[in-house]
Amino acid sequence: MTSFSNTARTFLCCCLALSFLPVRAQDKRYTYEKGMMGSPFKLVLYAPNDSVAKVAADNAFKRVEQLNEIMSDYRDGSEINRLSATSGSGQWVKVSKDLFDILAVSQDISAKTGGVFDATLGPVVQMWRHATRKGIFPPEEEIRETLARTGYAKLKMNAKTQSILLTQKGMRLDIGGLGKGYAAEEAIKEVRKLGITSAMMDAGGKIVLTNPPPGTAGWNINVSNGSDSLKAMQLSNVSLATSGPTYRYMEHNGVRYSHIVDPKTGIGLLFHVRTTVISPDGTVADALATAFSVAGIEKSKKYLKSFKGSRVWLVEKQGDRVAEWNMLK
Template structure:
């Protein structure tokens, strides 16, 4: 669904208080991307065990959330679309879909997990470099709409009313997984951890001066924003199209699909969100990418989150930020 453009480092003010501690890094490929756990500790054995548990939790979530695996719980639920059958779902799937329902309402129906048919169609278009025909696109659009998901809290069931609806958690699933990983690390006693799910970061306490996060400038191929962020006990996610844009018919399209048109958006923008947890940061960064700038700023404020928007306009790069975002920049 999106390309996340974040780089993480660790700045230490002094080594005197934690002479025996060091930063450990654990990595495994998960959900089609690289996942990383960074932890500041002197206990390498137990840290490794905790990281293994965190990665195992991601594997379990993938069996629930994946829209690529035909036997995942999500895929099985999608297969019931239009059948009139309400399906009892696991706590994790209920939680993420209910969160997605709330996100859809809060984002003026911009964040929509029922766009699976559209994203699948757009993947084919990006590969073939041909736009889908209006007829095919309208058929896919007719399968979308979070309002057609019926939730029964008493029985913990979900009914997909609209035939052909295909669910896609690509704009929230990795953030959800990152937050779950951090919770596991913290429960194991490693509060000073950072869990990175392909750029969706759940950030724990900092060991000294802080975890520093660099944001890549849009369309600059590795060049970072001059100021770095210093973060702790929060989450960060960035949505942008620096590496996954495609040119079709002389026009650039993002890999992020508009649920209103069924096509990738044509403007060039990068949105970074700071939130209380990684699932929230994940969906907010996508919703704010799709919304007009004034609405994006308002949505972030309503969610008690901070936002940075880098917007490539004909006149050059324009920057928009929420009032509190700048306080997280590292002081020179």
């Protein structure tokens, strides 16, 4: 009787061992959608079964709703509105970790972009919403008075006590420029807690991506310049945000004003801008899409140096003049 060699015996043992290992079936694709924060939130994930997928989706949307209770300037009782109500009182207010963290990101971006992004722009945003809804351009005196109650330097933060001070009476915070990106990031964290490694959250155009879908090189993402150019990309483990006045704007005396407000003038942008930003972080991508829209191409090129790993596609249209800065080619 011929005996096995050591190599043959080892090979046979390995084969027998492998035959008893549990085999995980191919994860299935699940899609969930829910209206939140005034936009459709779409979650796509790959999970082993219906039960895991549903728990992941429920947890993700529950987290977004929790954040909306904190950050929404539309809700009178939200934490951010309660904080705004203390402006000018000289009172330091201890806030939740979520509110402190998102304001810290906002302040950092404000400092790095010369104030073209500003969470204290709430009074101007409120004025502009009213003007857009009524179709009545605000008087210059109202614009000046409203602008006087803004300025990111008037927001003070104490990291040790997790507290905020709003130094001037009549201030109002608005973090709509980065709130959906933050919410998308937090939703994906909930999904990952269940061991799901391939997921996408699209929060009204603010997209956070994890690993590619099984068997693919990346998530298929299409980005438009707002008119005739379309860029198809395969992306993974990045975040993307697009900003532009394609659907939200006001026309007054034949002039179109964007819903994106310039913190220096207090009125909507006078030129059409379409900005897409890809960044490692969803909160930053969301904020930069707005900031670069306000700053324009030349200033944005300078500001981008402070945000490593970010790429931009920015298109400016003013009359017959079209300028484009495309790093996504």
